Amino acid sequence: MKFAILAPGRMANAMALAVSSIPDVERYAVASRDFDRAQAFAEKWDFEKAYGSYEEMVKDPEVELVYIASPHSHHYEHAKLCIEHGKNVLVEKAFTVNAKQAEELVALSKKNNVLLAEAMWTRYMPNRQMISDVINGGVIGKVTSLTANLGYAFERVERMQEPALAGGALLDVGVYPINFALMAFGDKIKNIDATAVMTEKGVDLMNSVTLTYEDGRMAVLHSSMAAVTDRQGVINGDNGFIEVQNINNCEEIRVYNLDRKMVARYEVSEQVNGYEYEVVACIKAIREGKIECEEMPHEETLRVMHILDSIREKWNMKYPCE
Numbered sequence: 001m002k003f004a005i006l007a008p009g010r011m012a013n014a015m016a017l018a019v020s021s022i023p024d025v026e027r028y029a030v031a032s033r034d035f036d037r038a039q040a041f042a043e044k045w046d047f048e049k050a051y052g053s054y055e056e057m058v059k060d061p062e063v064e065l066v067y068i069a070s071p072h073s074h075h076y077e078h079a080k081l082c083i084e085h086g087k088n089v090l091v092e093k094a095f096t097v098n099a100k101q102a103e104e105l106v107a108l109s110k111k112n113n114v115l116l117a118e119a120m121w122t123r124y125m126p127n128r129q130m131i132s133d134v135i136n137g138g139v140i141g142k143v144t145s146l147t148a149n150l151g152y153a154f155e156r157v158e159r160m161q162e163p164a165l166a167g168g169a170l171l172d173v174g175v176y177p178i179n180f181a182l183m184a185f186g187d188k189i190k191n192i193d194a195t196a197v198m199t200e201k202g203v204d205l206m207n208s209v210t211l212t213y214e215d216g217r218m219a220v221l222h223s224s225m226a227a228v229t230d231r232q233g234v235i236n237g238d239n240g241f242i243e244v245q246n247i248n249n250c251e252e253i254r255v256y257n258l259d260r261k262m263v264a265r266y267e268v269s270e271q272v273n274g275y276e277y278e279v280v281a282c283i284k285a286i287r288e289g290k291i292e293c294e295e296m297p298h299e300e301t302l303r304v305m306h307i308l309d310s311i312r313e314k315w316n317m318k319y320p321c322e
Contacts, residue, residue, distance in 0.1 A: 106302065123183070
């Protein structure tokens with residue numbers, strides 16, 4: 001599979017490391033608006049070709065799968081460019097700025113019969129099933145609630161600050177607690193409550209989101225770009241609780257009884273850096289003639305985007321492109 005990267009930034013470096021370990025992947029092309037930057041990236045990670053524009057790369061008939069690593073604000077534009085040129089696409093999270101853009105891309109992928117997948121890496125990791133198995137095993141009894149948080153000291157990072165780049169904590173880090181809740185509790189959400197502390201530029205510095213489910217379960221979620229948090233997910237039951245160490249990339253799963261004593265510990269499998277799983281899933285789907293990955297189907301991507309829209313609507317938080 002001839003693999004290409006659009007926008008060689010921090011995330012692109014992590015992806016390049018991951019694909020270097022996958023035998024089925026040929027590191028083929030990288031594109032940047034700055035040719036020198038693309039060339040330097042290509043040399044660093046042993047990609048065959050470097051392009052000084054995105055348009056040049058998508059016109060290359062050899063490119064089979066494009067990973068889009070540009071800021072959220074540009075995902076729609078860049079994914080559309082790739083799809084219209086018949087390229088399969090793996091789009092970094094957050095998938096787009098809003099649900100409307102996501103819906104248009106899904107429709108376009110169907111029209112052009114090409115794969116469109118969201119790079120929400122936690123959806124593709126083997127530990128996802130491990131967490132579900134522990135919950136479903138009944139060891140903590142009837143599950144009633146969960147909490148999850150993710151925070152980094154990103155306040156001074158430009159793409160996080162700027163409304164024009166779809167900045168703020170929600171789209172960058174808030175998607176992880178939300179996806180964690182959906183993976184653990186499903187999608188039968190009755191109500192969404194959300195509050196935020198806003199920056200002077202009008203994006204969320206940190207936020208708190210509560211999802212109340214139709215069956216009475218509750219997910220209390222927090223994300224922040226103002227401080228480092230413990231990244232922990234806790235799933236509570238009437239017979240104990242489960243701790244997930246690092247919801248962003250699970251490191252260990254711990255189970256506690258009613259006396260808060262650890263009764264089980266599950267280690268996750270070794271990995272390159274975790275990004276490899278989503279690429280393997282994309283390759284499998286492409287070879288099977290599918291336009292979505294079963295691990296993160298279009299329906300789930302759209303569901304998350306609608307939730308994000310609902311949350312931002314409560315804050316009256318809009319981006320310039322909307």
